[in-house]
Amino acid sequence: MSQKIFELSLAELRQQLAAWQQPAYRAAQLWSGLYSDLRTNFEEFSVLPRGLRTQLAATYDIDCLQMKVERESKDGHTRKWLFGLAGGGEVETVLMGYDERMTVCISTQAGCAMGCVFCATGQMGLLRNLTAGEIVAQVLWAARSLKAVGGRLTNVVVMGMGEPFHNYEATLAALDRLQDPAGFGIGVRRITVSTVGLPHMIRRFAQEGRHEKLAVSLHAATDELRNRLVPINKRYPLAELIDACREYVRGGNRRLSMEWALIDGKNDSAEQAQLLVELVQGLGCHVNLIPLNPTGGYAGLRTGREAADRFKSVLDTGGVACTIRVRRGIDIGAGCGQLRTKAAGGKAQPQLASI
Numbered sequence: 349m350s351q352k353i354f355e356l357s358l359a360e361l362r363q364q365l366a367a368w369q370q371p372a373y374r375a376a377q378l379w380s381g382l383y384s385d386l387r388t389n390f391e392e393f394s395v396l397p398r399g400l401r402t403q404l405a406a407t408y409d410i411d412c413l414q415m416k417v418e419r420e421s422k423d424g425h426t427r428k429w430l431f432g433l434a435g436g437g438e439v440e441t442v443l444m445g446y447d448e449r450m451t452v453c454i455s456t457q458a459g460c461a462m463g464c465v466f467c468a469t470g471q472m473g474l475l476r477n478l479t480a481g482e483i484v485a486q487v488l489w490a491a492r493s494l495k496a497v498g499g500r501l502t503n504v505v506v507m508g509m510g511e512p513f514h515n516y517e518a519t520l521a522a523l524d525r526l527q528d529p530a531g532f533g534i535g536v537r538r539i540t541v542s543t544v545g546l547p548h549m550i551r552r553f554a555q556e557g558r559h560e561k562l563a564v565s566l567h568a569a570t571d572e573l574r575n576r577l578v579p580i581n582k583r584y585p586l587a588e589l590i591d592a593c594r595e596y597v598r599g600g601n602r603r604l605s606m607e608w609a610l611i612d613g614k615n616d617s618a619e620q621a622q623l624l625v626e627l628v629q630g631l632g633c634h635v636n637l638i639p640l641n642p643t644g645g646y647a648g649l650r651t652g653r654e655a656a657d658r659f660k661s662v663l664d665t666g667g668v669a670c671t672i673r674v675r676r677g678i679d680i681g682a683g684c685g686q687l688r689t690k691a692a693g694g695k696a697q698p699q700l701a702s703i
């Protein structure tokens with residue numbers, strides 16, 4: 349079986365070509381063809397000698413995603429793909445257009461072990477981690493689809509299926525690769541990593557000097573409520589999470605946001621809003637309020653516009669910057685918390701022991 353070329357870092361690609369007695373500059377040509385020119389077939393690499401193209405095609409596949417379903421939202425701004433993965437399993441990827449920005453929302457795991465009660469992915473359990481190549485390939489797929497119509501991908505959000513910090517190495521390897529200026533070259537400020545809030549991993553992210561934007565899925569301002577909505581909170585309570593967030597922002601020049609799914613009658617009271625104001629004091633973060641998107645496995649309803657405005661006004665008064673997010677792609681199940689693929693034969697279960 350062929351290997352997947354997107355599993356190789358530039359260093360590994362260099363080693364491979366050196367082992368084939370190729371001059372060093374061939375690796376740069378190949379890298380640029382894959383990540384900058386977005387080629388999908390080795391035959392298109394006219395800059396490479398025919399013999400090398402043949403050898404590459406005999407050894408490697410460029411594709412590691414099999415597109416199974418493509419859906420366009422009626423909103424005209426959202427497209428969702430269901431991909432079969434070469435390594436087994438399926439994931440969903442969403443492309444969204446906002447004004448000048450074209451943003452791809454990518455997945456890092458097939459399923460998720462975190463079990464947030466309102467999230468369709470969490471309701472599936474975890475099937476497996478994605479490889480760095482499978483993560484990179486989702487971004488390149490979206491970039492190619494835009495290039496085909498004269499567009500350009502501008503932003504990447506790691507907010508799709510899975511908890512990126514539960515698949516840390518592969519996720520960060522993918523993001524490093526996408527930022528290489530000799531390849532895809534996306535700027536670090538155009539990438540947002542969203543986490544459910546694993547404090548030890550946020551600290552690691554900070555200590556490793558990462559500057560991607562960080563979004564923390566907060567959803568509640570007391571442990572009692574958060575334990576019910578985001579079960580991982582029982583292991584990592586709010587005080588620990590907020591401490592880790594403080595360490596992240598202390599690193600300087602870093603952008604932090606808090607995500608809050610507004611659920612009718614659950615976490616949308618003025619009291620929760622006031623507690624949120626107090627919780628995030630000094631963090632300089634932005635709060636994104638996202639009226640809950642429907643999923644089959646959770647009966648909660650989204651907060652209405654008036655109640656959402658009331659919640660926001662408490663934050664405004666408390667000096668916390670916040671935005672009520674426009675809901676997009678709901679008709680195709682592409683909204684926040686809606687991504688899922690068919691259950692893994694009933695075998696996938698939350699696997700919290702390893703977190």
Ligand code: SF4
Pocket residue numbers: 460461462463464467468469470471508509510511543544565685
């Ligand atoms: S919200 Fe994120 S962390 Fe929570 S279950 Fe869904 S995918 Fe996992």
